[in-house]
Amino acid sequence: MPRPSRLPEKRRELLPIVARAFAELGYRRATTAELARRCDVQENVLYRLWPDKKAMFIAAIRYVYDLSVDIWLRLVGRPGAEGTAAERLLAYESTHHGEFGHYRIVFAGLSETDDPEVRAALADMYRRFQRFVREQIAAHRELSGRATGLDPALAAWAVVGLGTVANIARELGLVTDAQRRRLFAEVGRTLLSGD
Amino acid sequence: MPRPSRLPEKRRELLPIVARAFAELGYRRATTAELARRCDVQENVLYRLWPDKKAMFIAAIRYVYDLSVDIWLRLVGRPGAEGTAAERLLAYESTHHGEFGHYRIVFAGLSETDDPEVRAALADMYRRFQRFVREQIAAHRELSGRATGLDPALAAWAVVGLGTVANIARELGLVTDAQRRRLFAEVGRTLLSGD
């Protein structure tokens, strides 16, 4: 009888735009008015899709995570590719890490960790990232036959830290693209082999 | 003829309180009213000490840096201590890293990097940290006679990343104290020796 709701579709349609706005502007400067302007709708419409601004932000965090994982899973699953999956991931990140600027959403989130929901969303994201990297490292060690050295769990945290500092250095203009590539390649290799 | 100004002293007196407020609350929630309350003065007084809220925040960033460097220089300069300075720093950080929660000021700053002054203050801080760590690593390599392996500049960035991710993991409750200690000790050792 009633008209069917298009809210889920609309959410999916606008989320990338919302996420980009948060990434470019940070939490404070991404006002609801500005979000609406970029989405080319009234503020009102956003509030029909999410209960409040915080929920929009948390949705953006999840979006960033999902996007990264999508890319990574494609790399890992590539059949007949050269090297271990970990090596391919490292090579990929060394040139593409942070290129969409989505890490700025994470930075924004890190200064909102008083809020339990933001905190939980971020914790979830980091946990998953670390676990993913850890599994890749463990698999790499298996394949290359050297089960020695650094605990994969610790190495995984270090890799996450490497990615984070690479983003910070990029954001602040502290390293060139070439330096960042070397950073990933050389430190990454050290952490992967782990001796 | 006029009464001598006590503004510099007052600034020095209030800055630690302001910094702590920014660390505990983040930029947004650290309202000028709240800062004044914690300093037990009127908002007005803060605006006589700094031109605006942003200046208070930048002063807080510098304060955090100065405090860390003070501690580190004491550790490095300690005469007749055991191990290289780098090893002592690593040992110290493995137990004390982030204990004052001041890193939260950095997180807050990272989501305000659109502002050129905030950006410059942060860039300056990271540059100095990285340089300091790099010099310690280079000195360590000299002393221990192995000038091989990972470029100290890259290793230094990785160490900064290690500290950053340790803070994030602490903030989000993702690791125990013991795990964080192992993270510093084991990954730190790997990066120091760098093979």
Added chain:
DNA sequence: TTATATTGTAAGCATAAACTTACACAATAG
């Protein structure tokens, strides 16, 4: 057709927070 729910558009509201103004009082140099 029509009842019912959804969607688009516009305007408005309430509050919070950065920043200002005003002014009495205090302290110091001459």
Added chain:
DNA sequence: CTATTGTGTAAGTTTATGCTTACAATATAA
């Protein structure tokens, strides 16, 4: 002593922004 400037206290102002309300237009199932 006193002129001049710093200091403490209180109140106000203005803008921005998260969020709401109102309502007409639209689309679908019966």
